[in-house]
Amino acid sequence: MPEKIIESFNVKRLDILDEKGNADESLMPSLTDDGIKRMYEVMVLARTFDQRALNLQREGRIGTYAPIQGQEASQIGSALALEKADWIFPSFRENGVYIAFGHPPHMILQYWSGDERGLITARDRNIFPVCIPVASHVPHAVGAAMAAKYRGDRIGVVAYFGDGGTSEGDFHEGLNFAGVFKLPVVFICQNNQWAISMPREKQTAAKTIAQKAYAYGFEGVQVDGNDIFAVYKATKDALDKAKQGNGPTLIECFTYRMLDHTTADDASRYRTKEEVEPWKEKDPILRLKLFMEKKGLWSEQYQEDVEAKAKAAVDEAEKKAESIAPPDPRDMFTNTYEKLSQRQQKEIRDF
Amino acid sequence: MPQNSRKMNMVQAINLALKEEMQRDKDVIILGEDVGRDGGVFRITEGLLDQFGPERVVDTPLAESVIVGAAIGMAAYGLKPIAEIQFEGFIYPAVDQISNHAARIRSRSRGRYTGPLVIRTPYGAGIKAPEHHSESNEALFCHMPGLKVVMPSSPYYAKGLLLSSIRDPDPVIFLESTRLYRLVKEDVPEGEYTVPLEKARIVQEGKDVTVISWGFMLHRALEAVEGFDAEVIDLMTLNPYDEETILGSVKKTGRVVIVNEAPKVGSFASELAAAIAENAMLSLRAPIARIASYDVVLPLPKLEDHYMPTVERIRKALTDIMQY
Ligand SMILES: Cc1ncc(C[n+]2csc(CCOP(=O)(O)OP(=O)(O)O)c2C)c(N)n1
Ligand SMILES: [Mg+2]
Numbered sequence: 001m002p003e004k005i006i007e008s009f010n011v012k013r014l015d016i017l018d019e020k021g022n023a024d025e026s027l028m029p030s031l032t033d034d035g036i037k038r039m040y041e042v043m044v045l046a047r048t049f050d051q052r053a054l055n056l057q058r059e060g061r062i063g064t065y066a067p068i069q070g071q072e073a074s075q076i077g078s079a080l081a082l083e084k085a086d087w088i089f090p091s092f093r094e095n096g097v098y099i100a101f102g103h104p105p106h107m108i109l110q111y112w113s114g115d116e117r118g119l120i121t122a123r124d125r126n127i128f129p130v131c132i133p134v135a136s137h138v139p140h141a142v143g144a145a146m147a148a149k150y151r152g153d154r155i156g157v158v159a160y161f162g163d164g165g166t167s168e169g170d171f172h173e174g175l176n177f178a179g180v181f182k183l184p185v186v187f188i189c190q191n192n193q194w195a196i197s198m199p200r201e202k203q204t205a206a207k208t209i210a211q212k213a214y215a216y217g218f219e220g221v222q223v224d225g226n227d228i229f230a231v232y233k234a235t236k237d238a239l240d241k242a243k244q245g246n247g248p249t250l251i252e253c254f255t256y257r258m259l260d261h262t263t264a265d266d267a268s269r270y271r272t273k274e275e276v277e278p279w280k281e282k283d284p285i286l287r288l289k290l291f292m293e294k295k296g297l298w299s300e301q302y303q304e305d306v307e308a309k310a311k312a313a314v315d316e317a318e319k320k321a322e323s324i325a326p327p328d329p330r331d332m333f334t335n336t337y338e339k340l341s342q343r344q345q346k347e348i349r350d351f
Numbered sequence: 352m353p354q355n356s357r358k359m360n361m362v363q364a365i366n367l368a369l370k371e372e373m374q375r376d377k378d379v380i381i382l383g384e385d386v387g388r389d390g391g392v393f394r395i396t397e398g399l400l401d402q403f404g405p406e407r408v409v410d411t412p413l414a415e416s417v418i419v420g421a422a423i424g425m426a427a428y429g430l431k432p433i434a435e436i437q438f439e440g441f442i443y444p445a446v447d448q449i450s451n452h453a454a455r456i457r458s459r460s461r462g463r464y465t466g467p468l469v470i471r472t473p474y475g476a477g478i479k480a481p482e483h484h485s486e487s488n489e490a491l492f493c494h495m496p497g498l499k500v501v502m503p504s505s506p507y508y509a510k511g512l513l514l515s516s517i518r519d520p521d522p523v524i525f526l527e528s529t530r531l532y533r534l535v536k537e538d539v540p541e542g543e544y545t546v547p548l549e550k551a552r553i554v555q556e557g558k559d560v561t562v563i564s565w566g567f568m569l570h571r572a573l574e575a576v577e578g579f580d581a582e583v584i585d586l587m588t589l590n591p592y593d594e595e596t597i598l599g600s601v602k603k604t605g606r607v608v609i610v611n612e613a614p615k616v617g618s619f620a621s622e623l624a625a626a627i628a629e630n631a632m633l634s635l636r637a638p639i640a641r642i643a644s645y646d647v648v649l650p651l652p653k654l655e656d657h658y659m660p661t662v663e664r665i666r667k668a669l670t671d672i673m674q675y
Contacts, residue, residue, distance in 0.1 A: 063479055063480075063481065063652050064480065064481050092481070111651075113652075113653070114479065114651040114652030114653040114654075114655070115651060115653045116650070116651050130482075132440075132481055132482050132483045132484075133440065133441055133443070133483055134413055134441070135413075136444075164412075164413040165413065167412035167413040167414045168413060168414055168415075168444065169414065169416055169444060170444070195384075195413050196384070196385045196389065196392070197385045197387075197388050197389035197410070198384070198385065198410060198412070198413070202410065202412070203412050203413065204412070264392070265392075269388065269389055269390070270388045270389050326653050327650075327653055327654055329654055329657040331650075331654065332645065332647045332648075332650040332654045332657065332658060333645065333647050335648075336646070336647045336648055341646065343615070343616060343646050344645070344646055344647070347615075347645045347646060350645075350664075351657070
């Protein structure tokens, strides 16, 4: 009996907007001029926020912070493809997603300064709390998608995680469930090339992260994660597919972590400046600006306005965050259970 | 035997222990996340990659279950792996491996295979870290017979206990307080010395009250006992623990305060209190006091200081007991 090929896969890569700001019109998602400007403005806001958060951390005004610089297109492009009713399961580096999905920036600062209340999402939005144990939220997204499917709700569920997260069992178990039950879930991996000090090549011997989806029976695609049009299109297509009952998708956003892992890290211990340098030219915001300039959507004046608006919003967020009274020590007892236990009723008297 | 002593903090002392033992025994290897090039997020393994190479200081993919599971396989094969889990809060994917395999391999194979591995992991609050970086869940691991649970309280003891843990024929989880890493400096000898497992130490002798603690909380306890004639015990190994030393002290003083960083319900302080009640009830002149963190989900940094036992709370317990 001859050996034969019984299955084979091709992994697609999607690029729409290049570094010079030229877009492949045949692949362009449908976006109005205002829609494109909104993408730009939210990215500028997110970067302004990120830089301010880093400064505040340095001054000891917030705690450890995980910056997103370089990943704005991956985060904002995907979040803007969501509808209000969709559910988000973030990791700990999704501040751009939070901002794009309408979570108030001052509350993000409140959370990173060590106050749980900063993560209380609005009644009409579903963002699960920041998830720090890597990949442990992937199963939650899967479960929410099972529930949505059971209820017959036409919503999509999105889980965000990093390249490092794809090594955890929870990632694999979650994707397997999603494939088996054909769930309305989109897995967004921001492959920023690093998991603290571990480069992507040491995280997996596979050529791409996208291809891992095929082992679980569904489609994976790699997109240029610094190209907001590609990220937006891939996410929108995957969500449409999910909502039509056609199952999950894994999207690998190929991007780069421009800064330290967190403010507690020092990337110079494990990577060179030479490695970082070429990624500066691939900047997601710069590239969209060049595109807009060509289309007549950008001017010096517009830039000034956008920056001024972003700065004002972040100033306001900082002021608001710092004017919030610290939590009462008794708050730590509430929400352990619905009601205080007998033991807690005794303990709370210490305050 | 020990030659030179140098003032060191706990990070340096643990680093030295690892280095010396790797020089002495080529079966000792380290594996974990960011332990190589980065030297570990707390710099515990700093310099070891350069000295011993990537076959012995293994930067692994981000996967705790296989870090511990692979260490079990290596240990069964004859190596002496030291697995680092970056923070105790991230050990849960590996708890299946620890509880169902590391702790039981000797028993399941009737001694044919054993698990001489060490799992090192930072624990504890007090450094205003993000969520899941501050828990003190030692009691969980004390409920896995077959596993030894070691918690050093200072650089000198950290080094000696770690050497004993690496050489121990059974699996050891070695819990290092993040708060302690750089808090205390003391003389640590270079070269060979060990501190035995399963033995508590009397840090200071006293007549009126026995104060038992471990890890970072020992330092709060030592501060709190000023002005009291207290005998202070550093438990060091929580399981299997040194009941004799504890009961001997309690029979002498008749009073006990146990200070532990974990929430009170189901804490290791509870085991000690129960053992004392069972074995030394008639020597007690006052109820046993457990000073613990509150029975709540560990709050984020803004409330962290309110959560864990303070010197004042310990002093109040001591005062109440002395006036009982
Ligand atoms: C289960 C678990 N193990 C270890 C850690 C510590 N840690 C935090 S982030 C991180 C690297 C994550 O890398 P990646 O998934 O690529 O996400 P990125 O940080 O690049 O956004 C590690 C090891 C953790 N938070 N959770
Ligand atoms: Mg990464």
